[in-house]
Amino acid sequence: MALRKSNTSIIRKDLMIRIFRLILQEKTEELDRIPLLLKPRGRDPWRCCLHKDRAVLKYKIMSILGYAEEDETDELTPLSWYGEHARGSQNRYLNLISEACSNCPSASYVVTNLCRGCEARPCQVNCPKNSITFKNGQAFIDTETCVSCGLCMRNCPYNAIQFQPRPCEEVCPVNAISTNAEGHEEIDMEKCILCGRCMQSCPFGAIIPSSDVPQIIQDIKSETEVVAIVAPAIAGQFRAPLEQIYGAIKAVGFTSLYEVAEGAELTARQEADELVELLKQSENPGLMSSCCPAWVDYVEKNQPSWCSSISHTPSPMVLSAIEVRKIHPNAKIAFIGPCLAKKGEARKDPNVNYAMSFEELGALIVAHGVEVAEQDPYSLNENVPELGRNFALSGGVAQSVSTLLGMELKVHQVSGLNKETIRQLKRAVKDKKSDFFEVMCCEGGCVGGAQTLTSASESVRIINS
C-alpha cells in the first residue's frame, strides 16, 4: 500500500521548496543549512539521533539535485557545490539512499507476544508444513520451512501472528527491488519501470527522485525560452480553475504553455486508425495502449512477446513536443505531469528536455511565493481538447478511441498494474477476446500518479466542484 498522507512526501516537497527558493534567490551557499533548520538541536529525532537525520536530509537534498550517495567522492563536499552543479534527472531518475533505508527485515510472518500458547494451537494444527513449534509457551515459526501461506495468522484467536512486510518489495509490480550483499535494498534499473510505488510506500522516505527544476530555473534566469507542456491530469491538482493554474505556470517563468491534451487527441486519432486496420483481420490480437510509459517499459522488459501488440502511436507527450518544436525550434521543452516514468520517457525523446512532476511544480510555485488562486486566468485553447483530457483517467483512452470510431469496443482495462492485474492481463491476452487493452500503471489512471499533489479521488472532486 502506498502511504496516503504521510510525512515522507511532505518532507520531500518541503525540501524541494527550500532548495528551489535558495536557487531562485541565488543563495546556494545556504543549502548546507537546510538539514540544521529542519533538525535543530533539541528536536526529537526520527531515527537514532539528530546527526543521522541530518545526514539523511543531506542525501535527500543531493538526490533532488541529481546526485546519488555513490556520486559522493568527498564527504566534505558541501551541498552548495551540488546546488551550483545541479544536473537534473538525466543521470539519476530515482535514488535509493542506503543511509535512509532502515534495512527492514525480509517479509515474514512473526509471532508477537500476544501469543498465549493455548491448548487449541490452531496455528500449529493448520500449518501445512509443520513449521510451528512451541518454545517456552509461545509459538515459533521456522522461517526455513514456512511458505508464507498465512493460515497461522488467520487461525489465531488472539491475532498474535502478524505479517511483517518489507514495504518497497511488497508493492513493486516487477520485483525490481531486493537486498544486496550489504543488506541494503537496491533497485535493479534493468527491471524497474519507474512506477514510483516503492517511493510512495517506503516509510523512511529512502527512495527519492532527482529533479530537473534547478536546471529549469537556471534556463529561465538566463532567458532561455522554456515551454511547458502540461499533462491533462493537472486539472484538480490545485484548488483553482485550469486557466488559473496555467496562469501560475506562466507566473513562475515558463515562456509559453501547451496542453498535452492536444497531443492526446492526436494519439487517440492515430490509435483509432491502427485499430481500424486490426479489426479487418480475421483474428484480432488486440491493440495495447501506448500512452503510459511505465506500462510500455513493463512490456519491453517483462513481456517482450507482447511488444508487437503495443500501439505504434507515440504518446501524447511525444506528439505534443513535436508540435511545440515546430513553433519553438530553439526552446527547451519541459513536460509537467503526475508521473515518474515520464522522466525516463523524456530522456529517450529528443524533443523533450525536462520532465517535472506536479509535486515539483507545486514546490516551484510555492518557492516563487505565487498564489495559484490569485493568478490571472490564462487560457490556451478555444476548442477544448475534450477527447485528450479524457486521457488522465482510467477508461478515458478507450472511450476517446471508441468515440472516434463511433463503435463499441471490447476493452480490457487495467487501472493500476500490480501482481493480480498482471495475472488477469495475461489471461485476457491469451483469450484474444479484446479489441483494445487500455493499461495505466497507476490506480485510477494518471490522476493517481506517483507524484501528484492531490489524491485521485480528491482531484476528481475538485474538478466536479
Add this chain to the structure above:
Amino acid sequence: MKKHTVVICTGTLCHVLGGSELPSLGQSLPEAWRDLVNIKGSPCMGYCKDGAMQPPFVEVNGELIQEASVSKVLDCLEKHIAHGTKEK
C-alpha cells in the same frame, strides 16, 4: 444561533504541504453537526511566513491547529461543540 466556525487555509503552501484534502472536511462531518458548523476557506492566512510553525493550518473558532488533518480538526470541533464555545 451562532455557529462554530472552521477556517481552512487554501493557500498554495498549505495545499502543497499536506492540506490538499482539508477543504473536503464537510464530507466527513457527522450528520448531527452539519447545522452547527460553518466551514470556510481562506486565502493564505499568513502563518506559513513563520518558519517555526507547521502547515497546513486550520482555525476552529479562532483556535489554531498546526499540521492539520481531517481527524485533528474533527477532534478539535468535538471539543468546541461539547463546551458550547461559540464564535464571538
